[in-house]
Structure formats: C-alpha cells, structure tokens
Amino acid sequence: xxxxxxxxxxxxxxxxxxxxxxxxxxxxxxxxxxxxxxxxxxxxxxxxxxxxxxxxxxxxxxxxxxxxxxxxxxxxxxxxxxxxxxxxxxxxxxxxxxxxxxxxxxxxxxxxxxxxxxxxxxxxxxxxxxxxxxxxxxxxxxxxxxxxxxxxxxxxxxxxxxxxxxxxxxxxxxxxxxxxxxxxxxxxxxxxxxxxxxxxxxxxxxxxxxxxxxxxxxxxxxxxxxxxxxxxxxxxxxxxxxxxxxxxxxxxxxxxxxxxxxxxxxxxxxxxxxxxxxxxxxxxxxxxxxxxxxxxxxxxxxxxxxxxxxxxxxxxxxxxxxxxxxxxxxxxxxxxxxxxxxxxxxxxxxxxxxxxxxxxxxxxxxxxxxxxxxxxxxxxxxxxxxxxxxxxxxxxxxxxxxxxxxxxxxxxxxxxxxxxxxxxxxxxxxxxxxxxxxxxxxxxxxxxxxxxxxxxxxxxxxxxxxxxxxxxxxxxxxxxxxxxxxxxxxxxxxxxxxxxxxxxxxxxxxxxxxxxxxxxxxxxxxxxxxxxxxxxxxxxxxxxxxxxxxxxxxxxxxxxxxxxxxxxxxxxxxxxxxxxxxxxxxxxxxxxxxxxxxxxxxxxxxxxxxxxxxxxxxxxxxxxxxxxxxxxxxxxxxxxxxxxxxxxxxxxxxxxxxxxxxxxxxxxxxxxxxxxxxxxxxxxxxxxxxxxxxxxxxxxxxxxxxxxxxxxxxxxxxxxxxxxxxxxxxxxxxxxxxxxxxxxxxxxxxxxxxxxxxxxxxxxxxxxxxxxxxxxxxxxxxxxxxxxxxxxxxxxxxxxxxxxxxxxxxxxxxxxxxxxxxxxxxxxxxxxxxxxxxxxxxxxxxxxxxxx
Numbered sequence: 142x143x144x145x146x147x148x149x150x151x152x153x154x155x156x157x158x159x160x161x162x163x164x165x166x167x168x169x170x171x172x173x174x175x176x177x178x179x180x181x182x183x184x185x186x187x188x189x190x191x192x193x194x195x196x197x198x199x200x201x202x203x204x205x206x207x208x209x210x211x212x213x214x215x216x217x218x219x220x221x222x223x224x225x226x227x228x229x230x231x232x233x234x235x236x237x238x239x240x241x242x243x244x245x246x247x248x249x250x251x252x253x254x255x256x257x258x259x260x261x262x263x264x265x266x267x268x269x270x271x272x273x274x275x276x277x278x279x280x281x282x283x284x285x286x287x288x289x290x291x292x293x294x295x296x297x298x299x300x301x302x303x304x305x306x307x308x309x310x311x312x313x314x315x316x317x318x319x320x321x322x323x324x325x326x327x328x329x330x331x332x333x334x335x336x337x338x339x340x341x342x343x344x345x346x347x348x349x350x351x352x353x354x355x356x357x358x359x360x361x362x363x364x365x366x367x368x369x370x371x372x373x374x375x376x377x378x379x380x381x382x383x384x385x386x387x388x389x390x391x392x393x394x395x396x397x398x399x400x401x402x403x404x405x406x407x408x409x410x411x412x413x414x415x416x417x418x419x420x421x422x423x424x425x426x427x428x429x430x431x432x433x434x435x436x437x438x439x440x441x442x443x444x445x446x447x448x449x450x451x452x453x454x455x456x457x458x459x460x461x462x463x464x465x466x467x468x469x470x471x472x473x474x475x476x477x478x479x480x481x482x483x484x485x486x487x488x489x490x491x492x493x494x495x496x497x498x499x500x501x502x503x504x505x506x507x508x509x510x511x512x513x514x515x516x517x518x519x520x521x522x523x524x525x526x527x528x529x530x531x532x533x534x535x536x537x538x539x540x541x542x543x544x545x546x547x548x549x550x551x552x553x554x555x556x557x558x559x560x561x562x563x564x565x566x567x568x569x570x571x572x573x574x575x576x577x578x579x580x581x582x583x584x585x586x587x588x589x590x591x592x593x594x595x596x597x598x599x600x601x602x603x604x605x606x607x608x609x610x611x612x613x614x615x616x617x618x619x620x621x622x623x624x625x626x627x628x629x630x631x632x633x634x635x636x637x638x639x640x641x642x643x644x645x646x647x648x649x650x651x652x653x654x655x656x657x658x659x660x661x662x663x664x665x666x667x668x669x670x671x672x673x674x675x676x677x678x679x680x681x682x683x684x685x686x687x688x689x690x691x692x693x694x695x696x697x698x699x700x701x702x703x704x705x706x707x708x709x710x711x712x713x714x715x716x717x718x719x720x721x722x723x724x725x726x727x728x729x730x731x732x733x734x735x736x737x738x739x740x741x742x743x744x745x746x747x748x749x750x751x752x753x754x755x756x757x758x759x760x761x762x763x764x765x766x767x768x769x770x771x772x773x774x775x776x777x778x779x780x781x782x783x784x785x786x787x788x789x790x791x792x793x794x795x796x797x798x799x800x801x802x803x804x805x806x807x808x809x810x811x812x813x814x815x816x817x818x819x820x821x822x823x824x825x826x827x828x829x830x831x832x833x834x835x836x837x838x839x840x841x842x843x844x845x846x847x848x849x850x851x852x853x854x855x856x857x858x859x860x861x862x863x864x865x866x867x868x869x870x871x872x873x874x875x876x877x878x879x880x881x882x883x884x885x886x887x888x889x890x891x892x893x894x895x896x897x898x899x900x901x902x903x904x905x906x907x908x909x910x911x912x913x914x915x916x917x918x919x920x921x922x923x924x925x926x927x928x929x930x931x932x933x934x935x936x937x938x939x940x941x942x943x944x945x946x947x948x949x950x951x952x953x954x955x956x957x958x959x960x961x962x963x964x965x966x967x968x969x970x971x972x973x974x975x976x977x978x979x980x981x982x983x984x985x986x987x988x989x990x991x992x993x
Contacts, residue, residue, distance in 0.1 A: 151226045152193055158184045165199045168208075177203045194224025198233035205237055213237060228258035233770050235267065244275050260291055269301065270676050276696070278308045278882075296326075297680045304685065308692070310347030316342070326849045328365070334683035336367040341685035342377060346465070352382040370399070381413050387415040397430065420447045430968040442475055454488050461492065462511050466518070466527045470559060472525070473532040478537055481775045484916070490537070493530050498548075500526060524553045531563055540970060558587045558594060561648045565601060568978075572934050572971030578605040592618050596636075603640040606647055615939035630776070632800045633664045635703045642710050651714050651725055652780030657716070659783065663776040669695055673731075705810055708796040712813050715793035720819075721946065722761030725784055793817045801830050812843040819851055824858050827851060827870035833873050842902030849873065849906035881909055887955040897923060897931040901940060917956050920949065924963045937964045938973055 154162055161180045168177030181200040185189050197220030205213035219239050221230045233248030246264075251268040255261065269284035280306035285415050289298040297323045319342050330336045334597070340364045359372070366372045373396050379390035386480035393410040400406065407427070416422035422449050431440040445456055464472040479485040485879030499508050505523040527550035535543035547564045561584035567575035578601040585591075585598040595618055602611035615637070616625035629637045642657030672695050679688035697698075717724055786792055797814040805811070811834035818827035831851060834844040838927035861867055879885050880946040886906045904916045922941070923929050941960070943953050952960075964974040971977075 150964055152190075152195070152224050153194070154184070158187055158190060158193075162196060162199070165196070165203075168956055169199065169203055169586060170235055172206070173691065174203045174207050182686070192219065192223045194220040197223060198227075198230045202233050205755075210240070214241075226257060228261065228264070229259065230256040232261075232264050235264075239267075239271060244271055247271055248275075248277075248280075262288070262291060265291070266677075269489045270673065273308075273676050273692075281305050282309060297677075300680045300683070300685065304688070304696040306681070307345050307348075309687070310348075312345055315345050316349065319345070320326070327897070330369070332365070333367050335351075336365055337685060339365055340368070340371055340375070341689075344686055344689065347375075347382075355379055356383065360452055370396070377409065377672060381409075386413040386415065395788060397434075401430070401434040402438055402439045402442070407439060407443060440476075445476075445479060449484060450488075452544050454492065457488060457492055462531075464523050465496075465510070465529065468521050468525050470528075473529055477536075487538070489533060493526070493533055496526050497530055497713070500692045520553075524557070527553065528560065528563065531567065535567045535570055535929040536562075540567060543567045550825050556587065558584050558591070558611075561587065562594065562597065565763070568970065569601065569604065570934075571976075572938075572968055572973060573977045574601070574605040574972060576970075578602050578607065582614075585803070600636065600640050603637075603644040606644055608641060608644050611641075611644075630660055633667070635661055635664060635707070638664075639703065639706050639710070642707070646710065647712065649726075650780075651717070652784040655711055655714050656778050657781040658707045658711035659778050660776055661703060662711075663778075665699055665701075665704050669698060695753055697803055698803055699799045702807075705800065705805050705807050708800055708812070709813060712793045712794050712817060715786075715789040716816065716820075717946075718786075718789040790817065794821060794823075797830075801826070801833065806837070807842040808838045811837075811844050812841070812847045815851065819847070819854055822867055824860060825864060828868060828875060831875045832871055839951070840889075840893065840899075842898045845886075845899070845902050846909070847904045849882045849886050849889075850909050852876065852880065852885060853910055855880070882906075886910065895928055895930055897929050897933075897936050899927065899945070901936070901949075905943065908948065908950050912950070915950060917950065917952060921956070921959055922959070923962060924967075933966065934968045934971055937968065937971075941973060 156794070159506070161184050164180045164953045165177045165184075168174065168180065171190070178200065181196050181203070184193055184196045185200070190196065198214050200222060201213040201216030203213075204216060212239060217230075221234050222225075224230050226675040231250050231254035235254065238244075238247035238250060241789075247269050248268065251271070254264050265284055266286050269281055269288065272281040272284055273279075282302070285301040285305045292298045292395075299318070303315050303319050303626055306312075315879060323342070326335075338356075341731040343355050343359055346352075346358065355414065356376070359366075359376055359379065363372060373392055377389050377392035377396065380392065390410060390413050391412060393406055395408065397403070397406045407430075409422055411417050411426065414426065416426065424444055426926065427444045429449075431437065431444070434440065435867055440458075441460060445453065445460065448456060460475075461472065465904070476489060478575070479489065496510055499510060500518075500523050505518045505520060510518060510522065527546045531543045531546040531550065533543075534540075536545065544564070544567055547560060547567060550560045559582050563586065565577045565580035568574075568580060571683065578598075581594075581598045585594050588594055588623070598610045598613040602608075602614060612625040615629065616623070619625050619628040626637075626641070638657045638660045642654040642661075643658065645651070647655040670690060674700075675688065675691060679685065679691070704861055724873040737817065794817055797817045800810045801814045811830040815827045815830040815834070818824075818830060828851070830849060831844070834847075838844065855872070858868070876885070886903060889899065889906075890903040893903075901920070904920055907914050907916060910928075924932060924937070940949075941964075943949055944957070944960075963972050964971065965976055968974060969976045
C-alpha cells in the first residue's frame, strides 16, 4: 500500500495532527493559502512536531504560491533535511526547483521521490511535463509508458505515449499504437476530437514517408474529418507527393473557390500544373481565374508581376482606376512588389504623371481617367491620386515632389488623417525626425480615439529622441495614472521596447537601452515558459497537430526578428563598453567641450547631484506603485546594475548563444556573434558563425569585416588535437586557400568597387589590419561618385556613427565638415547632417505643441 501524505515512515502523525495535515493539502488545492498556513502552524507548534518534514514542505509550497520565494525555499529545505525518506518532501522540493527554473535539479528530485513512491501518478505527471519541456524525449517516453501501465483506460495516457514515439521519430511504433487505440475508440457520429486524431495520424504517416498510406487513410476517414479545409489541403499535398498533379490541381481549384484571395493556393496550383517557369501559362491561368472570380483581387494583382511594357500599362490602368475611385488606401501597398523592377516602376510613374496632368488640365469635374463615356471623376479620385503620387515619389527618393503632392492632398481635404501620417512618413524617410514627429502629432490630434495613430505618434516621438513626450502620448491608452512604460512592458509590446531602447542609445543612456533589450529577452523567455501549460491542455483537448507545431515553433522562437533586433542592440552596447568605456557616461558630451579642469569638476558635481535627486524620485515613485498594486509587475531590471557588469563580453555572449544556437536568417547576426566569440577566444564558435554566414550571403559587407578580422587573428590561435582539425576544416569552408587578411580585403575591394556599403566594409577591415591607413579622402570621393550604388541616407548615418566609434580612423573637424556638406547636398532634410525644416515662428508649426 502506498504511504499517504503525512504518514511517512520516519515521521508519522497522530490522528489529530493528521487531520490538520489533510486540511493543509485541501487548502493548497483550493488556493486558500492563509488557512493552509494556520493549519501548518498548528502542527508545527505541537510538541514533537516542530520540524515535521512534510508539514514544513507543504508550508513552503504554500509560501511559494504567495510569492514569498526565499522563505519558501528555506522552509522546504528544512523539511527535506528533517525527512529524507519522505516522497512528499522530495516532490515539493522538485516543485520549488521548477519554479526557480532549475529543471535538471527538479527532475532529480522527482526521480528520488519516485524511488520512494514508485506508482505515484502526480509525481509521474510532473516528471513527464518537465521532460517534454526540456525536450528530454527518451525520459518523456519512459514516464508516459509508466503512466500508461498505471492508467490504461485514460485517453491522455495513450495519446502521451503516441506523441512520445512520434517526437523520437519512431513513426511505425506511434502508428501501431494509434491504430490499436482507434480500433477501440471509433465514434459513431460527429466527433471533433476524433477528427483531430485522424489528422494527427495522417501527419505521422506523412513524416514517416508513407504518402500512399496517408492518402488511403485520409479517404477512408473523410466522413469523420470536421475541418474540411485541413482535409482538402492535406489531400492536395499528398496527391502532389504521389505525383498525381491533375487530381491535385482539382483540389487546389476547389480551395481557391472557397478562398479566392489566398496567395498560397495560387502558388501551389502553379506548382502542380508545372508552369512555375512559364510566365505565359501562369498569366493564362490567372486570367481564367480572374474571369471566374470577378470580386477576387489576388489573380489580377499576381498578373501584374508577370507582364511588361504596354501590357503592364494596360493592366495597371485597369487595376488603379477602380481603386482610386473607391479611395482604397491599400493601392500603393499592392504596387510595392513591382518597385523591385526599374522598368515597372517607370510604367507606374508614367501612369501617375498622366493622371495628374489630366486632372490639372481639365479638372476632376470634367475628366474621366479611363476615357470612357461615363460620369466625370468624383472629387475623392483627385485626393487619392495625389496620395498615390506622394507615396510613389517618396519610394523613389524624390522627397520634394512627394511633399508637393501630399500638400495638395491636404489642401484638397484637410480632414483626412492618413494624409498627415503620410507627410510625417516622408519627413522620416528624409531624415527630419523632428518634423516627422510634428506632423504625426497633428494627425493624432485629428483623431484622439484611434489607438493605432496614438502608437504611431509615440513611435515617431521616440525616433525624435523625445522619450518623455512619447510616454505621455502612449499613456492616453493605458489605465488612468498608470506609467506607460510599465504598462507596455507588461503587455509585451516589443516595438515600444525596441524603439525606446534605440532612443535611449541615441542620447547615450546606455543603461536604459540595455534594460529595454533585456525586457525583449525576458518576453521571449516568458513565452517559452508559457508552453508548459499546453503540455497537458493539448492532450486533453486532442489538438495534437497544433501541439506538435507549438513544440517546433518554440524550438526556433528566437529566430523572430524582434529577438534579433533586441539582441543586436544589447551586443553592440556591451562591445561599446569594452571599446569606448567613456561613452557609458551619458553626460560625457557635456564635459568634453573644451572646459577647464575647474569647470569640469563643477559640472560633474552638478550632474551627480541631479542624478541622485532623479534616482530618489524614481525610487519613491516605484515604491508608491508597488504599494498601490501589491506586487511587482513585469521584469525588475536595474539599468545601473547592467552598466556595472564586470564581464560585458560574457553578457554579450549570452545573447550570441541564442542567436547562433537557435539560428537566424540575418547574416549580420552571425557576423556579430563571430565578433564576440573571437574576442572571447572561442575559435570554433567564431568559425562556426562565419561559416553559417558564408552559407547565407558570402559577400555581405559586415560578414567580410569579421572574416578579415578573424583571418588576422588566426596566426595567434594555439590549437591542438581534434579542435585544430575541426578548425582547419572550417577555415577551408570559410576562406578556401586564402590565409592573408590584406589580400582578402584587396580582392573584396576590387570585386565590389561600385557598392558603397562594400567600400565602407573594405575601409573598416583595412583600418583593423593597419591603423596607420588613411582612407578618408577615398571615402569622401565615394560619396561624390555617382557610379557608386547604395549611397542611401541609412548608409550615410552608419558612416557617421562608424567615424564617431573610430572604425575608419581619426577624422579632423575639417574632414567632418566636408562629409556634412557632401551628405547635406544629397539629403538636405537630414538632421544628422545639418538639415531639417526651419520654423521662423511658433505660428508656422502644424500643432500648438513646441518641439525641442
């Protein structure tokens, strides 16, 4: 007989105390924690039971649920020391370790508990949950087998055992067990859960490489499958796998009939028809479907990507005119993919110019853009035409033309909020973030109840380095009196975290910027932990296909762009801590402007006092918030502590570990990781990252810089044995026979002499090899040279930041002035190079709010 809780062999409780103990367990299960603590106290104050192990363990478990983590740990450890032979104490110790995310220790504790109480279902369940959570599939299979032995009538036991075999890629065993289960559990009528089971069985068959069997079973059970779309998609894919394209085509056409705007269906239809490389056949297919589904936009839009010249002009004309008349704001978005092709971009521009000329010459009250005998264009057609023209010229980098057209749109209809947003966007692309923020504030003032515009306005204010105003703006949609930053962190609003972090970095508040990056990391960790609850939920609800997709998604969750951007922000700051430690003082710019020693001392004293006052105010505010809300909310990360780290390279490596372990599509991610690992002396990891980057984009500028730096570092590496052999193999993969960093850099320069980003990469790599190299004149000539591609504002800002960092040598004030003048001539509105809109008076501002 299993020993009941409270009656462990070494410390059995008498009847009265046992009754109290049962009430403790019941209180815990019903979440009546205060009552549970009272009953625990009654036992612990009884003579002879002051150190009763299981009572102390349960008390600790309750304290843990109440958020008193340290007290809970002490209590549980005392209980365990008091009664090492109690499975309850070991089980509770495992639960506490799980709370602390010490999963390996928790699993050891559960296994120790099972040695004392072999057939305890709850401990087995907890153990299996942790095993699947850390992807210990072998252990998970073993635990699920034990549970199945104990509870053969429970559906969850069977399903867990099947899933375990599937995750271990033991498909035949999984299918055999499932067939046995289905044979004894086939429903007579409608059953959604059985439908999901059939689809899961089919998934295993497909992954086992049995498409013929999968199709046969799918057809046999078609009447039981409730999700008809999933049934049809699975059937179509299986027919394609079995090389039956005609039958597959019929299914894809049936799916298009159900949803004629699904781009995926058109792509799959082209694939099974074998016309992916035949634009003429693709066009005929799309035209036929467009004729059949007259209200569908997808076939008409996809056809635009396949035609050229006059045919493109005709189709664009037929596409654009109805959209302009309807006033569809999505018109430009539908045309954006065409801008990859200069010829198609020219056709769009000629059509827009033609429409505008007609409007200007004849007036929208007397003109029909399609030239047909019908009523003249409505007034709104002119409005949306000006908006389209503004979008187009902004995309082409013709800022002044774009501003002229959006101004005409605003004059035409001053109440359209989107026009002001577009004007702000044009200024943003031109580099005048202050003016962009002003116009976005104007847009927000026209519709204060729109949360999207509010968020956009906050984002633009952050770009303009006005963090406090951005928080006030965003606070309009939080609970009254609540801090916007705390609310958005609780809501896991990562665009805010990222933009806020960049804004802090731009004003040298590196601690706050790091805090935002760590918030993003915290959100991803939270999501990975959140999957814990689904390990039981999905088996109970029979959502098995979705469960497998969830597990696989969580395995590569950090591949998301938000994680990469947050990690990049953090890594760059940690590297700056090493390369430029003086920058970590946010007021360093104020101190370096030619002050005397006395003035510097006075300034430092003043800044220190200001900082102390600010910290005191923030502490009071935080204490007040905690008092009002009872518990701390969100991640509690101290910006100052982050800046005081003694191992910035180690902190950067933590982010790098997630990037290179879980993978990223960004070549720059691998370049950053290679930089960190090279500095840490992790040769194999650095080479692995370079190799991954080489596989994706071998000529990427940032990857080239790291390749040159590593090749210069390579002779210093002292390796032996298997490590040396592996490193040599990776060196061949990355560099081939090249072993001279300077030669590699010169070859790169010759091969990419007409691309600005690559020229900057050459300059940075050359300076890292030989710091006496002076390439300032060469870089300045690159900016002037019209034959050099990619001289965008973004690249110019990167150049300016790189100069300040010291990547391109020492630049004099005269050199910087030459740079400013050259870039200003190309981008006259960019604030970074002395541009921007100048306001003569407050009346000239679009809003009543003055900006810095």
